[in-house]
Amino acid sequence: MKKNDLQIKVERFLFDxxxxxxxxxxxxxxxFFKEDNCHYEVQSKENEDLGxxxxxxxxxxxxxxxxxxxxxxNNTLTYRRLNLRHFISNIRIDxxxxxxxxxxxxxxxxxxxxxxxxxxxVGRYEDKLILDHNELKLISKRVILDSFAIPNMxxxxx
Amino acid sequence: xxxxxxxxxxxxxxxxxxxxxxxxxxxxxxxxDFYELEMKQVFQGPTWNYLAHSCEIPNEGDFVTNWIGDTNxxxxxxxxxxxxxxxxxxxxxxxxxxxxxxxxxxxxxxPYHLWTFNLxxxxxxxxLEKGIKGKGxxxxxxxxxxxxxxxxxxxxxGGMIFATFSEETEPLVDYLGPHCESQISRLLDQRTPxxxxxxxxxxxGNWKLYNENVRDPYHASLLHLFQVSFGIQQPTMKGGxxxxxxxxxxxxxxxxSDDDTTSSSxxxxxxxxxxxxxxxxxxADPAIANVPLDLDxxxxxxxxxxxxxxxxxxxxxxYAIRHLRPKGPGKVELNITYLGFEEDTEEQxxxxxxxxxxxxxxGYISMEDGEALRLEQxxxxxxxxxxSVLEMGGIGEIADTDYLSQEISIRGxxxxxxxxxxxxxx
Numbered sequence: 001m002k003k004n005d006l007q008i009k010v011e012r013f014l015f016d017x018x019x020x021x022x023x024x025x026x027x028x029x030x031x032f033f034k035e036d037n038c039h040y041e042v043q044s045k046e047n048e049d050l051g052x053x054x055x056x057x058x059x060x061x062x063x064x065x066x067x068x069x070x071x072x073x074n075n076t077l078t079y080r081r082l083n084l085r086h087f088i089s090n091i092r093i094d095x096x097x098x099x100x101x102x103x104x105x106x107x108x109x110x111x112x113x114x115x116x117x118x119x120x121x122v123g124r125y126e127d128k129l130i131l132d133h134n135e136l137k138l139i140s141k142r143v144i145l146d147s148f149a150i151p152n153m154x155x156x157x158x
Numbered sequence: 159x160x161x162x163x164x165x166x167x168x169x170x171x172x173x174x175x176x177x178x179x180x181x182x183x184x185x186x187x188x189x190x191d192f193y194e195l196e197m198k199q200v201f202q203g204p205t206w207n208y209l210a211h212s213c214e215i216p217n218e219g220d221f222v223t224n225w226i227g228d229t230n231x232x233x234x235x236x237x238x239x240x241x242x243x244x245x246x247x248x249x250x251x252x253x254x255x256x257x258x259x260x261x262x263x264x265x266x267x268x269p270y271h272l273w274t275f276n277l278x279x280x281x282x283x284x285x286l287e288k289g290i291k292g293k294g295x296x297x298x299x300x301x302x303x304x305x306x307x308x309x310x311x312x313x314x315x316g317g318m319i320f321a322t323f324s325e326e327t328e329p330l331v332d333y334l335g336p337h338c339e340s341q342i343s344r345l346l347d348q349r350t351p352x353x354x355x356x357x358x359x360x361x362x363g364n365w366k367l368y369n370e371n372v373r374d375p376y377h378a379s380l381l382h383l384f385q386v387s388f389g390i391q392q393p394t395m396k397g398g399x400x401x402x403x404x405x406x407x408x409x410x411x412x413x414x415s416d417d418d419t420t421s422s423s424x425x426x427x428x429x430x431x432x433x434x435x436x437x438x439x440x441x442a443d444p445a446i447a448n449v450p451l452d453l454d455x456x457x458x459x460x461x462x463x464x465x466x467x468x469x470x471x472x473x474x475x476x477y478a479i480r481h482l483r484p485k486g487p488g489k490v491e492l493n494i495t496y497l498g499f500e501e502d503t504e505e506q507x508x509x510x511x512x513x514x515x516x517x518x519x520x521g522y523i524s525m526e527d528g529e530a531l532r533l534e535q536x537x538x539x540x541x542x543x544x545x546s547v548l549e550m551g552g553i554g555e556i557a558d559t560d561y562l563s564q565e566i567s568i569r570g571x572x573x574x575x576x577x578x579x580x581x582x583x584x
Binding site: 042044046047050052053054055056057058059060061062063064066067070071074076077078079080148149150151152153154155 | 259353354355356357358359360361362381383384439441442443445446491496498507510511512514515518519520522525526528529530532
């Protein structure tokens with residue numbers, strides 16, 4: 001695939017990923033990950049820079065990723081009902097032999113039920129993707145938070 | 159700051175209608191005057207406050223900064239291995255000296271006029287102290303020894319470093335009491351702790367609401383349904399709460415035992431009328447619930463809550479020190495230090511990464527506390543002149559229990575708080 005085509009494809013993949021979360025279609029979230037081999041981790045910039053490994057969220061199998069959103073789907077979690085909106089920018093890809101390295105910046109705004117909006121999180125993605133039957137799938141997604149003083153809680157994946 | 163002449167007026171703003179503290183006036187959670195009084199009476203008063211774990215500052219010159227209430231503190235290690243703590247504010251003009259979270263330095267130099275302090279917090283040098291060519295300089299009466307940083311008393315237990323502003327504070331082990339002493343030893347002295355991560359959660363609630371929360375096993379199995387479904391803490395489980403002599407510190411624990419035969423139908427009865435408990439919930443990947451406990455004593459949770467702002471917590475196989483950093487009456491930062499052990503095998507270390515999903519701001523068990531406290535703060539602000547109700551487990555005497563669903567230890571917290579704030583003498 002031409003580099004430019006791949007860049008466009010990856011960007012569309014990221015925007016679809018964000019929409020799944022923004023639109024609260026949590027049951028679709030695991031489908032962005034490769035089923036037999038995938039990681040999802042949310043880490044603070046503080047720990048990342050210190051080389052400390054305890055994650056905020058750490059899913060090391062597709063099942064763990066499904067478990068992460070299960071409580072959101074079956075509605076057993078007590079969490080604040082907010083509308084989240086992701087803004088993803090500075091998207092860069094590096095194509096290796098089998099994997100695509102992706103870096104991007106993100107910002108997530110939160111809007112409460114009375115329509116008051118504020119910045120929720122800012123940080124960066126460090127992802128690894130593969131093309132699986134011409135479809136992009138995440139084999140690793142690392143979310144590194146600059147805003148690691150988490151406001152209230154982090155229930156919904158980023 | 160609260161003027162001493164005003165203290166009586168501030169304390170007179172509320173009443174404590176019951177002597178067993180089963181009623182708590184809501185104003186103390188949102189009124190700025192009480193917050194300011196707490197900074198003086200509680201945080202600068204005869205209390206021990208957590209600063210760091212000694213494994214974070216192993217070498218000479220290693221330092222971290224932390225907060226005791228509103229006050230930023232530098233804690234560091236000197237050449238002979240001693241640990242010293244002092245206020246992070248220059249004795250000259252009040253400037254914050256160290257503007258980093260952690261690091262290493264042989265001395266602390268104020269960025270403004272380069273006044274330099276040694277690792278004991280004593281003033282070592284003042285630029286131009288003697289002036290230039292006989293002109294200027296400090297007056298003859300200026301003595302460096304009169305201008306050290308405000309030093310705090312420091313004591314450690316299980317490597318946990320505590321400091322106090324007051325000369326009156328009793329020795330740390332007496333302050334913590336025998337249950338904290340033995341449980342800190344159980345959790346931290348058997349192996350060599352190391353930090354595996356930090357976490358921060360900004361909670362839109364008063365710092366005392368969090369103190370209530372950790373002394374409240376009544377909520378644990380009602381708000382946090384995940385841990386019920388996966389057998390970490392259930393209302394039918396063995397356990398209880400034990401307090402120190404002042405009822406200010408608590409040891410809350412739950413134990414998994416062989417005769418723990420709670421069936422899902424028993425549990426379903428507890429949750430009848432709610433739509434929260436789902437007996438059919440299953441994990442797609444049960445690995446996180448199958449991490450074996452490091453210690454073979456069956457404790458599923460151990461929560462040591464140490465007045466006013468420190469918690470040492472073992473939840474399932476996670477180990478963490480939680481520290482509260484109040485940010486005004488309506489907000490508190492929960493600052494968490496995750497611990498592992500130098501002796502951990504690779505498998506145990508990975509197990510701790512898995513079980514980290516239980517705790518912190520995204521923890522299957524604990525993330526809901528931030529939300530509960532936000533809602534509590536939002537609601538109680540409307541209740542000036544009214545009181546919260548603490549009757550679960552019984553009223554009257556404040557005593558240890560061998561059951562979990564109780565609020566007695568919350569009353570224990572208030573009893574000591576009330577005394578420390580000086581409400582009794584109003």
